[in-house]
Amino acid sequence: MAYTKRASKGALFKVTVSSTLTTVEGVQTFDYVRGSADRIDVTSHDSPGNRKEYVSGLIDPPSFDVPILWDNGSGGSTTHAAIETAYKAGTSINCSVTTIDAKVYAFAALITNISFSNPTDGAFVATVTVQPTGAETVT
Amino acid sequence: MSVESRITSLIGTGTAAGQRVYDTFVNTTPNRPYIIFQEIASTPFNTQEAPATLYQTLVQISCYGDTMTQAKALRTEVIDLIEGNHVEGPIYVESLRSGHEDAVTPKLYRADADMTVWNED
Numbered sequence: 001m002a003y004t005k006r007a008s009k010g011a012l013f014k015v016t017v018s019s020t021l022t023t024v025e026g027v028q029t030f031d032y033v034r035g036s037a038d039r040i041d042v043t044s045h046d047s048p049g050n051r052k053e054y055v056s057g058l059i060d061p062p063s064f065d066v067p068i069l070w071d072n073g074s075g076g077s078t079t080h081a082a083i084e085t086a087y088k089a090g091t092s093i094n095c096s097v098t099t100i101d102a103k104v105y106a107f108a109a110l111i112t113n114i115s116f117s118n119p120t121d122g123a124f125v126a127t128v129t130v131q132p133t134g135a136e137t138v139t
Numbered sequence: 140m141s142v143e144s145r146i147t148s149l150i151g152t153g154t155a156a157g158q159r160v161y162d163t164f165v166n167t168t169p170n171r172p173y174i175i176f177q178e179i180a181s182t183p184f185n186t187q188e189a190p191a192t193l194y195q196t197l198v199q200i201s202c203y204g205d206t207m208t209q210a211k212a213l214r215t216e217v218i219d220l221i222e223g224n225h226v227e228g229p230i231y232v233e234s235l236r237s238g239h240e241d242a243v244t245p246k247l248y249r250a251d252a253d254m255t256v257w258n259e260d
Contacts, residue, residue: 011187027187069186069193121255123184123193 004101012098013066017082021096021106024079026069028125032097032105034136035061061132063112070116070126083128087111092133104139107132142196142256146176146221149230154216155209156202171247172204172213179253196256197233203249207237210250218252228257 013030014021038057047053072080086093096106113129140148143162150160159173177199183191200217204210214235221230233253240247 009185009187013187023188025186025188028185030187069184123195 006100008100010100012096014096014098015079015082015086016094017078021094022079022082024066024068024083025077026071026080028067028069030066031064032099033062033064034105035059035132061107061136063129063131066128066130068126068128069123072126080126083111084114087114087128095130095132106137106139108134140227140258141260142178142181142194142198142258143176145225145227145230145256145258146198146200149221150174150217151220153220155213172202172209174200174202174213174217176200192259194258194260196258198254198256200252200254201249202251203240203247205245205248207239207248207250210248211237214250214252218254221254228259230254230256 011027011030013024013027015024016022037059040055040057041052042055043052068080070080071077072084082093090110092108092110094106095109096104098104110131110133111128112131113127115127115129117125117127147160147162150156152158152160154160154174156172156174159169161169161173161175163175163177165173165175179197179199181194181196184193184195185191200214202210202213202217204213218232222232223230231254233255235253236251238249238251240249
């Protein structure tokens with residue numbers, strides 16, 4: 001397929017429910033930040049051009065926030081329930097982000113925060129903080 | 140249930156307007172007092188994975204009467220019937236206005252309530 005410009009609506013955030021990656025319902029605008037690599041200075045006396053030299057070190061994935069129109073009530077979303085379970089247990093959960101160009105970024109993550117927004121004139125939104133840990137697989 | 144159906148159902152015939160409750164317009168001049176409600180704007184809450192199902196809708200409810208007192212009393216009845224944290228979605232007052240229709244004889248007074256209706260479609 002040729003290079004295509006796209007709107008980004010349709011990106012998917014998935015979490016594992018009963019061993020299956022499942023699309024989380026109600027996800028609004030979110031950023032998936034893959035992480036910055038450490039910058040390791042390997043400058044030496046013979047570095048050319050009067051310029052420093054570097055190699056990349058470990059990539060440190062930051063946490064990112066996912067705002068979600070939330071329903072973890074009776075009969076509500078199984079994905080929201082899975083997120084809540086991972087948060088309370090402090091255990092990692094397998095996740096993925098599928099961008100609109102059909103690339104899938106899969107990783108394990110800790111759910112480090114869930115905060116609820118209860119405006120008098122707005123929607124009920126949970127902002128879930130996702131902290132990736134370990135390897136990212138891209139397909 | 141649609142916003143229009145919810146409003147019609149909640150108002151019912153429980154006000155001084157009785158059955159004279161109209162959606163958007165009325166073809167003939169009804170007996171007073173009467174109510175006309177109209178959807179002004181509806182904002183969808185879009186999500187990534189599916190079309191929007193949650194909407195925040197602004198509805199203007201106009202209560203007409205022979206006197207301002209009558210029009211405002213009708214508006215109060217309407218608000219008392221429809222405002223609340225309903226299971227289908229909360230309904231609450233955004234603003235109130237009043238006025239009269241210049242070109243009508245005998246004078247026609249109007250008391251408006253702008254109501255926010257949260258609804259899942």
